[in-house]
Amino acid sequence: MANDSVTRRMRPNVGEAAGAAPGSGAGSGSGSAKEAQPPTPLGHDGTSGVPLYRALQRRLTHALAEGQWKPGEALPSESRLSMQYAVSIGTVRRAIDELVAGKILVRQQGRGTFVAAHTADRLLFHFFHVVARSRGSTRSTERPVTAPREMPSTSLRKFRRMPAPAGIAQDLGIARGAPVLHIENLLELGGRAVILDEISISARIFPDLDRHRFEQRSGTIYGLYQQAYGISVVRSNERLSAVACPASIAQPLGLAPGHPVLSIRRIAYTYADRPVESRVSWVDTREHEYLSDLWKNDPDHER
Amino acid sequence: MANDSVTRRMRPNVGEAAGAAPGSGAGSGSGSAKEAQPPTPLGHDGTSGVPLYRALQRRLTHALAEGQWKPGEALPSESRLSMQYAVSIGTVRRAIDELVAGKILVRQQGRGTFVAAHTADRLLFHFFHVVARSRGSTRSTERPVTAPREMPSTSLRKFRRMPAPAGIAQDLGIARGAPVLHIENLLELGGRAVILDEISISARIFPDLDRHRFEQRSGTIYGLYQQAYGISVVRSNERLSAVACPASIAQPLGLAPGHPVLSIRRIAYTYADRPVESRVSWVDTREHEYLSDLWKNDPDHER
């Protein structure tokens, strides 16, 4: 079998929680420790039942929530992280794996691991589920569901500050009556008004956001949340129903009142499952439909 | 650096594609080959750019499609698979990982890895997305979205054989006019008719399925497909829209014709993305809604 020089570890990190003289360092030869940060061991006594990689994952998630690395920025390399946290590189990879699967991080071979940013692409494929109605999905060519999604153009219709109604307060986890910003946004697809969005966000989380700033944003709304307020929407939860269109909604959509529309109640969350936005979308599904591909995964979604 | 005794491998499996005398077996020491099956190396010349674990994953998927292991049965253990395919156990785990994530396989520590079966639970959490309308999602208690789903009771309304219309033929990837079974099923939730399903399946894939066999099934419909015909639905794709309820649908649902209903077009697929079923569901969303939790993952969904 050869090779007994390997340090016979027995849980490397049994230093109990805080404190723990860093220099001791088992594993990975003593030398070359120059310039290296003192390792910040995970508080992990091995008896807790929590796997190491999950503890690290949690640590990374918290760091992300605190904005330690900005969207688009690179995390420290895997080898650096493995040193900083005194775990093996495999454990680091495992911790990152799930964050990548959740689209919170993005890995690029040869470059690094990056915090996912709210680009138009991401929005389209991860949060925007309304597509042109397709009869005859091409088939035969193997790539059935990469529907040619289209970037909507938006126009702001209302922007006002108001006290949170009960339902929205509950959605956002804030007190009833707390100030919220209520935004009404009309979305066009193919030159046609298709969706009316009613967006509610806590005014405390988005201070000094006003009509002008909202309209002058350069990218998507979630991009604005992220770039201007450091809030990354990473997940959303939607409940759909078919209802008769209220008159106030019907008008901007060019529908007769009472016409069936798709009503979507979405709650959008940031890192620690904290709600950020409550949104009701009214969708005219005469020419469009809601696509729920639960789920083609994305094993091979090149590009 | 010490330790040069490690076998200097250079791609173990370079045996070129088919044929390849099995006995030659590079890697994994010569001994202990008793009783072991001759390894069936993956045709993998290392230059193809296809990772080993993905080749193995494909191999496993094909084996599943052929019914090599029945639903509920255990696969060979990871160590056995690693011997059979002459890859490391880590590579086996990696290949299985994605199948587990896709709910095609289920791992149980200490027991084995099993082919997912269509139990009621699986149906409810993976394919059935209509839940009672919730105002005030409990919040506060950390487990927000494990909605208390309810098993629907069903009653068959129609069962007939007919030539496939164009749209359904396309959905199912069969010739127009080929025989299909068309099934109409009414679903009740809480003693109330909520969903009308119109199901279309190829009669060639489900020979001798008749009204009686369909009604006498013991479990879910997908369970019937699986147990009686060896066809496992592993994925589905749904397109939703809001429409005015046709009279023929309105009647069984106890709705006025023209009332808004949610229309869901689903195509259900088996292993190699082969379509199995085309279904249109009409949902009365006055007391229920469609839940699209894209996606809470299921990192910690104990139970």
Add this chain to the structure above:
DNA sequence: TTCGATTTGTTCGTATGTATT
């Protein structure tokens, strides 16, 4: 353009922990 350093991706191997039978 080439080359080397850096970083993620793949594969192997080993040891040990924990659940099941």
Add this chain to the structure above:
DNA sequence: TAATACATACGAACAAATCGA
């Protein structure tokens, strides 16, 4: 108790992509 099987963790080597000198 012992054997089996999956789960976690570590480490090594090499492949492939990227980027700057």
